[in-house]
Amino acid sequence: MSDEAKALARLNIRCPLSEWRSTHNLRLMNLTQDITPPEFVSVILTEVGMIPTTSIPVVLREYQDQI
Numbered sequence: 001m002s003d004e005a006k007a008l009a010r011l012n013i014r015c016p017l018s019e020w021r022s023t024h025n026l027r028l029m030n031l032t033q034d035i036t037p038p039e040f041v042s043v044i045l046t047e048v049g050m051i052p053t054t055s056i057p058v059v060l061r062e063y064q065d066q067i
Contacts, residue, residue: 001009020026044051051059 017023020028038053041053044053044056
C-alpha cells in the first residue's frame, strides 16, 4: 500500500463524516451566498488582501464579466 493510500485510510478512519451518505436525515447543502447581516461584516478577505465593505460594489462592477 502506498503512503498516499495509507494516509487516506487513516483520514477515513478518523473522519466522522466519511460515510455521510449512509447517515439517515443528513443532506448535503451547498450555499452559494452568505446571509450574514451587513452590520456584522467589517472587511472582506480575498487572495489580494482585505477589501473594505464599502468597496465591494466597485469590485463587483469591475469584475462583473468574470463572475
